[in-house]
Structures are given as C-alpha cells and as structure tokens.
Amino acid sequence: MAKLNDNYLKLPGSYLFSTVARKVREYQEANPDKKVIKLSIGDVTQPLAPAIIESLHKAVDEMGKAETFRGYAPDLGYEFLRNTIAEKDYKAKGCNVSPDEIFVSDGAKSDSANIQEIFSIDNKIAVGDPVYPVYVDSNVMAGRTGTYDKVKETWSDVIYMPCVAENNFVPEIPKEVPDLIYLCFPNNPTGATIKKAQLQEWVDYANKVGAVIIYDAAYEAYISEADVPHSIYECEGARTCAIELRSFSKNAGFTGVRLGFTVVPKELKVDGVALHGLWARRHGTKYNGAPYIVQRAGEAVYSEAGQAQLKAQVAYYMNNAKYIYNGLKEAGYSVSGGVNAPYVWLRTPGNMTSWEFFDYLLEKANVVGTPGSGFGPSGEHYFRVNAFGSYENTVEAINRIKAL
Numbered sequence: 001m002a003k004l005n006d007n008y009l010k011l012p013g014s015y016l017f018s019t020v021a022r023k024v025r026e027y028q029e030a031n032p033d034k035k036v037i038k039l040s041i042g043d044v045t046q047p048l049a050p051a052i053i054e055s056l057h058k059a060v061d062e063m064g065k066a067e068t069f070r071g072y073a074p075d076l077g078y079e080f081l082r083n084t085i086a087e088k089d090y091k092a093k094g095c096n097v098s099p100d101e102i103f104v105s106d107g108a109k110s111d112s113a114n115i116q117e118i119f120s121i122d123n124k125i126a127v128g129d130p131v132y133p134v135y136v137d138s139n140v141m142a143g144r145t146g147t148y149d150k151v152k153e154t155w156s157d158v159i160y161m162p163c164v165a166e167n168n169f170v171p172e173i174p175k176e177v178p179d180l181i182y183l184c185f186p187n188n189p190t191g192a193t194i195k196k197a198q199l200q201e202w203v204d205y206a207n208k209v210g211a212v213i214i215y216d217a218a219y220e221a222y223i224s225e226a227d228v229p230h231s232i233y234e235c236e237g238a239r240t241c242a243i244e245l246r247s248f249s250k251n252a253g254f255t256g257v258r259l260g261f262t263v264v265p266k267e268l269k270v271d272g273v274a275l276h277g278l279w280a281r282r283h284g285t286k287y288n289g290a291p292y293i294v295q296r297a298g299e300a301v302y303s304e305a306g307q308a309q310l311k312a313q314v315a316y317y318m319n320n321a322k323y324i325y326n327g328l329k330e331a332g333y334s335v336s337g338g339v340n341a342p343y344v345w346l347r348t349p350g351n352m353t354s355w356e357f358f359d360y361l362l363e364k365a366n367v368v369g370t371p372g373s374g375f376g377p378s379g380e381h382y383f384r385v386n387a388f389g390s391y392e393n394t395v396e397a398i399n400r401i402k403a404l
C-alpha cells in the first residue's frame with residue numbers, strides 16, 4: 001500500500017501569498033468599486049526588453065527549420081550562455097568561476113528548493129529570520145527540520161538567525177554551529193544587504209567549521225552602493241564553502257520566461273567528495289534543461305543593447321523604491337531597504353501585528369503589501385512593500401498611505 005511522505009503534512013497553514021490573495025479576493029468581492037493596488041508578491045510588471053524579444057523571435061524561427069532546430073539542451077545548459085555568464089557576471093567582476101561550474105536552470109526557486117537534496121538529512125540548517133520561505137519549506141519536505149512549534153512558528157531543528165533593526169537586518173554568526181547556511185543578499189524580504197567585509201566573515205566561518213553557504217543572489221542587479229558584493233565569490237575562500245544561486249527573474253523580467261543558474265565550484269567538497277559531481281548527477285537525472293529559446297533570451301541579457309535596456313528597467317523599479325522609501329518616511333514610518341533592493345521594509349505603527357497592518361492598509365488605503373510575519377517570527381511587526389509596480393500605481397498607493 002502506498003504511504004505518504006508525511007513531512008508534507010507537517011507544513012503549517014497555507015502559503016503566505018495564497019493567504020494574501022484570498023484576503024484581497026474577498027475584499028474585492030465585497031467592495032467591487034474599490035481600486036486595489038498590489039505591491040505584494042515580488043513579481044515584475046515591465047515588459048521584456050526589446051533586445052530580449054528580438055532574440056526570442058530569432059530563436060523561435062530557428063526552431064522552425066530543420067537545419068537549426070534544437071531538441072534537448074545539454075545538461076548544464078548551452079555553452080553560449082554559460083560562457084557569457086562566466087565572462088560577464090564573474091570574470092569581468094574579478095571572480096573566478098568557470099563555465100563548467102555553472103548549471104543553467106529554470107530559476108532560483110527550484111534551485112534553492114532542490115539544492116538540499118545533495119546533503120544528508122542529518123545536516124542542520126541555519127536561516128535568516130525573516131526568510132524567503134522556500135529554504136525552510138523544502139527542508140521540511142525533506143524531513144530535516146524536526147517538529148513545528150505553532151506558538152513560536154519555528155522548527156525545532158532549524159537555527160534561526162534574527163535579522164532585526166539592531167543588526168541592520170544582517171544575521172550574526174549563531175551560537176550553535178550549522179551545517180548548511182542560507183544567506184540571501186540583497187535580501188528578500190527586508191531589502192537589506194551585506195558589506196563585503198561582513199560576508200567575508202561568513203565565508204571564513206564556514207570554511208572554519210566545514211559548513212556550506214547557499215548564497216541566493218537573485219537581487220544582485222539592484223545593488224547600487226559600492227562595497228556591497230555582487231557575488232559571494234568576491235570573498236576569498238568562497239570557492240571551498242559556497243554555492244551561489246542566480247535568477248533572471250528580477251534583473252531581466254523573466255518571472256514568466258523562467259531562467260536561472262547555480263554555481264558549484266569544483267573545490268567545494270564535503271567529506272572529501274566534490275559537490276559539483278553530485279549536483280551534476282542530480283541535474284542530469286531530474287532536469288531536462290531550460291528551453292533553447294529561453295537560453296538565447298538569457299544570452300541577450302548580456303548584449304550591449306540588453307544591458308542598457310535592463311539598466312533602465314532596474315532604474316525604473318528603483319525609482320519606485322525611492323518613492324516608497326521617502327513617502328513612507330515622510331508619513332512617519334520607520335523604513336529600511338529600498339536602496340540596493342526593490343523591497344522596502346517598514347515597522348508597523350503602534351503595536352499592530354503584521355496582519356493587522358495588512359488588513360488596515362487593504363481596508364483604509366486599498367493597498368496590498370506583504371505581512372512580515374509571513375517570512376518568520378522576527379518579521380512580526382514588519383511589513384514589506386515592493387517596487388515592482390508601475391510608477392503611477394506606486395505613487396498613488398504611497399499617496400493614499402500618506403493621506404491616512
């Protein structure tokens with residue numbers, strides 16, 4: 001008789017964004033005349049840049065001719081894309097990453113969820129708190145997180161590293177030694193980032209204790225300040241302790257196109273075994289490659305025209321971020337983020353919980369954001385507003401909040 005993976009049954013409640021969507025739907029059904037502005041789920045709104053569209057069209061045409069048709073893509077991804085990534089994302093920025101250490105995928109969500117598979121179930125994970133929920137939930141599904149405390153909303157076998165105003169939303173090295181450390185900078189949801197010297201401390205620590213850092217750099221394109229690392233491989237020694245995840249979703253608007261990659265350096269070993277080989281085996285067995293046309297679109301991201309167009313796109317969102325940050329500050333809120341990331345993180349007023357503030361904004365301003373508590377216990381009394389809307393909607397939403 002079939003048996004369930006009952007780890008799935010341990011997952012608490014519904015997914016954060018399903019709850020947000022349900023509440024918004026119910027509100028709109030009850031108030032059909034209200035124009036609700038959503039600055040909640042981190043999805044982009046600007047269309048794909050012309051250079052990318054051009055490349056997609058060309059690749060589609062190639063697929064229609066026998067001479068240029070392509071079937072299954074190579075396991076790691078097409079060389080034209082991996083060579084470009086190695087050159088432009090790494091070599092040009094002083095990082096040593098070779099094309100065959102890059103595994104092209106359909107995005108950072110799946111990679112960040114799947115990477116735990118190559119590690120023993122006995123590993124103890126450490127996560128920032130608040131955190132992108134996928135890191136924890138994927139480890140719950142694997143059975144690595146122990147039991148859930150409904151009151152504290154924490155797992156017994158997870159090390160939570162509070163990211164709060166006092167530490168500028170950058171986790172401190174925990175007292176208990178973790179085996180796997182998930183770091184995400186620029187951060188979702190706080191919009192915080194880490195200085196190079198601080199990241200170097202993490203790298204040194206991981207090398208010292210034999211931990212592996214899973215570094216999610218999905219928002220790297222939004223970094224505007226110097227001294228903020230774009231890649232963990234800018235740190236000395238990262239090649240022996242870190243895996244890096246990247247996405248084309250936020251730098252190039254590929255949330256619906258789907259493309260990302262993971263870097264596993266060949267020097268990175270656990271128990272004397274190179275993780276590169278394990279991830280290659282996993283990738284080859286469980287994944288059949290990002291589509292050719294999408295990988296060509298990814299290549300266009302790095303073309304001269306693509307780079308210029310995407311720089312403007314990121315600037316568009318960051319202009320929204322600035323409007324949100326300044327507007328909320330003027331309205332008296334305590335805000336952070338929004339400088340190297342498309343997220344502004346605000347402290348809820350008074351002693352309102354994150355969900356109370358969510359309901360308040362929805363009802364009084366018809367604006368939807370994301371309750372910080374949905375990202376972990378230290379997110380309670382915080383709220384995330386994202387900069388991915390249109391400028392007009394962003395301005396209207398912030399002006400409505402200011403008028404409350």
Ligand SMILES: Cc1ncc(COP(=O)(O)O)c(C=O)c1O
Nearest residue numbers: 042107108109132188218247249
């Ligand atoms: C921190 C972080 N990692 C990964 C992802 C997922 O990226 P992708 O669209 O490439 O799956 C997101 C999406 O919001 C994210 O915030």
